Amino acid sequence: MLSSTRRSVRRMPAIGAAVALAAGMLVTLAPSAHAAAGATLPFTSIEAESATTTGTRIGPDHTQGTLASEASGRQAVRLTSGQRVEFTVPRAANAVNVAYSVPDGQSGTLDVYVNGQRLAKTLTVTAKYSYVDTGWIPGARTHHFFDNARLLLGQNVQAGDTIAFQSTGTQVTVDVADFEQVAAAATQPAGSVSVTSKGADPSGNGDSTQAFRDAIAAAQGGVVWIPPGDYRLTSSLGGVQNVTLQGAGSWHSVLHTSRFIDQSSSSGNVHIKDFAVIGEVTERVDSSPDNFVNGSLGPNSSVSGMWIQHVKVGLWLMGTNDNLVVENNRILDTTADGLNLNGNARGVRVRNNFLRNQGDDALAMWSLYAPDTDSSFENNTISQPNLANGIAVYGGTDIAVKNNLISDTNALGSGIAISNQKFLDPFSPLAGTITVDGNTLVRTGAMNPNWNHPMGALRVDSYDSAINATVAITDTTITDSPYSAFEFVSGGGQGHPVRNVTVDGATVRNTGTVVVQAEAQGAATFRNVTATAVGAAGLYNCPYPAGSGSFTLTDGGGNSGWNSTWSDCASWPQPGQGNPDPDPARNLAKGRPADATGSVDVYTPGKAVDGDADSYWESANNAFPQSLTVDLGSAEAVRRLVLKLPPSTAWGARTQTITVLGSTDGQNYTTVVGAQGYRFDPATGNTATVSLPSGTSLRHLRLTVSANTGWPAGQFSEVEAYLTP
Template identity: 35%
Template sequence: MKSCQPLVPSVRCGAMGAAVAHRSAQGGATVHTRIPRSPRPLLVGAALAALVGGLVVPAAAADSRTAAEAAGGSATAVTRAGLDPALSAGRGSWQPVVEHEAENAVTTGDVIGPGREAYTLEAEASGRTAVRLDAPGEYVEVTLTQPADAITVRYALPDAPGGGGLDATLRVTAPKVRLDLPVTSRYSWLYNQYPFTNDPDADLLHPDWWLAECGCVPAEQPEPVQISKPFRPFHFYAEQRALLGRTVPAGAKIRITLPAGAEVDWAVVDVVDLQRVGGPRPAPYRAVDATRYGADPTGRKDSARAIEKAIVVARHADRPVYVPAGTYRVDRHIVVDDVTIAGAGSWWTIFRGRSVALDEPAPDGSTHTGVGFYGKDAADGGSHDVVLKDFAIVGDVTERIDDDQVNGVGGALSDSVLNRLYIQRTKVGVWVDGPMSDLVVQNSVIVDQLADGLNFHTGVTDSVAVNNVVRNTGDDALAMWADGTTNARNVFRRNTVQSPTLANGIAIYGGTDITVAKNLVADPLREGSALHLGTRFGAEPFAGTTRLQRNTTVRAGGRELNWDIGMGALWVYALERSIDSRVLVRGEHYLDSTYNAIMLVTEYGKKDELSISGLEFANIQVDGAGTSVVSARTAGSASFRNVDVRNVGWAGVNNCGAFTWDFEKGSEFTLVDLGDNDGTTTTPWEPGPANWLSRYTPNTISCQDRPAVVAPPAPSPWTQP
C-alpha cells in the first residue's frame, strides 16, 4: 500500500507550476505533483488576455414559493441529479426513486445559491442550490407526483463548536404521518489538508507541504503560513431515510420542518427522495435463517459470529443464508466465499457497526475495523461465487485513515454479484483488490463515504457496475485503478453520480478496453471533473480502446483550485505516461459546464516528454460552457466530427499546446476537423457560441489561458434539424 509522502521543500508555487495533493486511494496515495501553469504568452492575433475571471453562475430563480403557488399546488417538479429528466433520458440509474430538489418545493425558508465555489453549502448541494431553515416552524413542502411509503432527506446541519457534530431531528408530516427524523452532522464537516480532520481548530496537518489553493502564484509561499480557522470546511451533507408507515398517495403533501425547540440553529434541506418500498422480501427457497443461530434483529448484541455460523451451515448444505428484517450489530468484517447472503431488502435488513480500534495494527496496516463483508485476499486465492443482496451496511466511520480496511465490501470477489445494497458511512462503499474477475455491482446505493464510492483496484477484469446511485463521496465516486496490474474489459454503465466533494465523478486510471457508458454525473466539487482519464498513481498504461459513450454531465468543469484554471467536464491528464491508445468519445452530452467541456492536459514538468493523442470525438452535444469547449494544454492531437455547440462563453479552442510558443510551427496540439461541427463562425475571441473549433485548426496557437466565465443559460432539450 502506498503511503502519504510530504511535499518536498523544493516544490514551491512558481511561475511555471504549482503543487497539488490530489486523490488518495484506499491504501493511502496522496500524490503531490507539479501542475501545468503556463507562462503569460505574447499576444497572438486578438489580445490573449490571461485574466482570471470571477465565477459567475445563473441567477437564482425567483422565490420558489411563488413558482409552486402559481402552479396552484400542483405536484413538485421531479428532477434527476438536479436536472430536467428529459435531458438525461436513457442515461443514469433507473432505480424507482422520485427526486425533488428543495428549491423547487414550497418553502418558508431561504433559498441558498446557486454557487459553485468550494467550501460553501450551496456548492456541495445537488443542483448547487438548497433551502436553509433557520427558524423553528420553517419548512420545505413537497407535493407527491407518485405514491410513496419511504423518504430520504439530504440535509446539512451545523458542526459542534469544537467539532464532532450535533444531533437533531427534523419533523416529517403527511396525511396520517408524523415522525421525527433523526439527523446528525457527526459524519459531516471535514477540515484542513488531506487526509482531513474533524477538528475545526486544528493547525495545518502538514505545515511542510506547499499549501495548495493559496492563490500565491507566481510568488513563493510565505513562511510561516498563516491560516484562518476553521480551515477549508467541506463535506457538509448527509442523508437520512425512513419508512413512512403507510403509502402516501400522489397529490398529497409531505412537509419537512425545523421543529419548535430544535436542537440546532439551522438546517439545510437539499433533496427529498420519495419511493415505494413495500414490505420485506421473503426468504429464498431453502434458505438458512441466521436468527436460528443467534443473529439478533434488535441490534443489542453483536451478530457477527451467529452469521458466520449460518454461513458454515449454508455452505455445507449448498443453501443461501437469509437474514430477516431487523437491525443487526456487526463490528467487524464477515469473510464470505461461495455463499449467498440475502436480506429482506435494504430498507428492512440493516447491518450496523461501530468503528473499533484494534489493539495493534493488522497485517494490512489497519488500526480500526468495522462492519463489512469481505472476500478473501487475492494472495490467498480470493473468494468466488458470492452473492450479497437486499440489505444495508451502515458504518460509523468519522475520520479518513487510508490504511484502514473499514469499507462496506472489500477483498477479492470473482464470479460474484452485489445486488440491491445500501452502503452508508463506511470509508469506501465497495473497494475490491484483484487479481479477480467477473464481479457485478448492480442496483445499489452508496452514499456518505469519506473516500471512494466504488473502486475496481489492480487487476480487476470483466467486471461491471450498472444501475447504481453514488452520492456524497469524499473521493472518486466510481473508479478503476490499474495499480501495478492492469484492469481489462470492465464497464461502468447506467449509473448516477451526484456531488462528489473531492476528485472525480468517474475516474479511470489506466487499463485495457475500458467502457464508461450511459452514466449521469452531476456537480463534482473540486480537484476533479465529471469524467476523468489519467495516467496517475502508478497506473498501468491505457491500451486497446477506451470508450466513453453517451454519458451526460451537468454542472461539471469547475475551477481547479490548486492550478487556478477552469477544468473540463471531461478531463484527460497525462502525468506519468503519454496517453496514445485509442480513446473513442461518442454521443456525450456536456451540460452547463462551469468552465470547459473538454480539458486535455499534460503535467507541466513533462510537457516536452508526454502527450495525448488518439482521441476521437463524435456526435457530441455541448450545451453551456463558461469558457471554451476545448482546452488543450498538451502536445498531441484529437479529431472532432459532428460536435454541436451552443451557449459557450468564449469562441475558439484554448490551444496552449506544450507552451513553447513557436509561431512558425504553431501549437503542439493538432485539432482535426472531420466535418459537421456546428456552432462555429470566423469571429475570434468573442463571447458567444462562435468559432469554437474551425478557425484554429489544425494547429494555430490560440491560448486564452484564463478567460472570464460567461454564465450560460440553463440547458434545454436539443432539437435536431
C-alpha cells in the same frame, strides 16, 4: 487518489482514488443522443429549491467550501427553527430519503407532515458524518457538508399529496428529497440458513458478528438469510466464498458496521444482495479498511440491491474479482470512493447504481499491479462527488464508460476523467480502446482551488505518461459546465502527449469558458460537436509547458457554435468573459474566488461571496489591518458595494473602518475610497453601502479593515459589487 505536488512546476491537481487504499419540480436531466443516460431508479427526486418553503433558498454557487456548491443543482433551502419546506409528492410512496446539512457539531430533528398532519415519527439530522478534513490532499478544504437520512412513513401517500419537513430548533439546509414505494419485506428462501438461528440479535443490542460467521460456515454453496431487523457487527467478516448473503430488502434488513468484508482473496461465487450496511465512519483514515468490501470477492461474484452508507469506501476491490457484477445499489455518504477497482479487474460490470455525496471519486478503475481489462461503468447515476471525479479511469486496457449521468462535481475533479495518473508503481497505462459513449454531464468540472486552475467536464490527462490508446468519445451531452466541456492536459507538468482521441457527436450547452481546453501536445478529431451559449471562446489551445509541442484539432465536419479561439495564453478565460453581461444589475462578486490575509476556523474567505448572508468570513483576531480580496474575473466599472453581516439580532451593532482598494492586475492596488467607518446594525439589516466614484475600473476588489468596535477582527457575511450606482 492524490499525490504530492511541487510548487515549482505548474503540476495539475492529482485527483482521485483514495490515496493509499483504501409546488415541486422533478429532477429531469437531458439524456444522451441515442440512449437514456443514468440508472433506472426506484425513487423519484425533487429538489428543495423547487418546492414550497418558508425558508431561504441559497445558491447557486460553484466555490469550494460553500454549502451551495456541494448541493444538488448548486442550490438548496435553509430552514431555521419553525420554517418548513413542503414537497408535492410525485408518485405513490411510503418512504422518503432526504439529503440535508446542519451546522458543524449540531444535530436535531425535522418534524414530518403529510397533507398537513404531523406524524409521530421525526427525521433525525446530524453533522456527525459531515465536515470532513483531508488536509494532506493538495487543494482540499473542509468538505462533505451534506448527509442523507431516510424514513419509512408508516403510511402510503399518493401522487399530489404533500410532505413537509419543519425544523425544530436546529438550522437545517434541505437539498433534495427522494420519494419511494418500498416493497414489503421478502420472505426466507427455502433451505437457507438464517443468521438468527445462529444467535444473531435483530434488535441491534447484541453483537451478531459470530452468528454471521457461523451462518456463512453452515451455508456453504447455499444462502445465508438475514431477516428484517437491525444487526450489530463489531468486526469484519473474512473467508467469505461460495455463498449468498441475502436480506429481506435494503429498508428492512440493516447491518450496522463500518467494516463488513475484509479479505485478500476468495475462491469466488459470492453473492451479496438486498440489505443495508450502514457504518459509523466520521473521518477519512486511508490506512484503515473502513469499507463495505475491502479486498476480493473472487471470480463470478455479484453485489446487488444494497444500501451502503457512512463507510470510507463502498467497495475497494483488490486481488481477483473477474466477472464481478455490481448493480442496482445505492452508495451514499462515503468519505472516500464509492467503488474502486484497484488492479486485476477482468470482465467487471458496474451498472445501474446510484451514488451520492462521495468524498473522492464516485467510481474509479485504477490499474495498479496489473491492468484492469474489458471492464465497464454503465448506466450509473452519480450526484455530488464533493472532492474528485464522478468517474475516473486510471490506466487499463479496453475499458468502457457508457450511458452514465453525472452531476455537480466539486471541486478537484471532472465529470469523467480518462487518465494516465499512476499514483504508485507498477502501473499499467491506458491501452487498447477506451470507449466513452452516451454520457450526460451536468454542472461538472470545477476550479481547482490549489492551483486556481479550471477542470473540464470531461478530461483526458496524460499525467505521468503519453496516452497512446484509442480514446473514442461519442454521443456526449455536456450542460452547464462551470468552465470547459472537454479538457486535454498533461497534468503532471511533464508535457506528455495526448494522442488518438476522437470526439464524435456531442451537444454542449452553456459552458462557462470554452468548449475545448487543450493544454497538452497531441491531437484529437472533432465531428458533429455543436455548442450554444459558450462563455468565452470555442478553443483554448495553450500546451504546457510552453514549447512542449502543439495540440492539433482536426475538424471532421458537422461542428458548429465554437469556432473562436482564446488569444491570450498568459491568462485563463473567466466564465462568461466573451459574452455581453445579460444582467447588468447582478452581483459581480457572487461565487467569485476570494482570499484574505487570514481567517479563523471555518469562517473562510469564500463565505463572504457564497450568497448566504448567515455564513461569514472572519479574519485573524487582534491583528489589524486585515484584508479580503475578491477576483471579479475581468475589469469592471464597479459603482456600488453592499457589505453585510449576518442579519441575526445576536450580532450586536458595530462599526468597521474600511478602505476600498482596486487593481486590474492583482499586483498593483490603488485606493478607491479612503478609510471610513461603516455602521452595521441588525435593526437596519446589518448592511452598509459604499458608493464608488464614476470612472472606477477594477478586477480585484480589496477591502482592508483597520478597526471593528464589535469584535477584534474583520468580518463580512457578504461582499456584493454592482455596476449600478
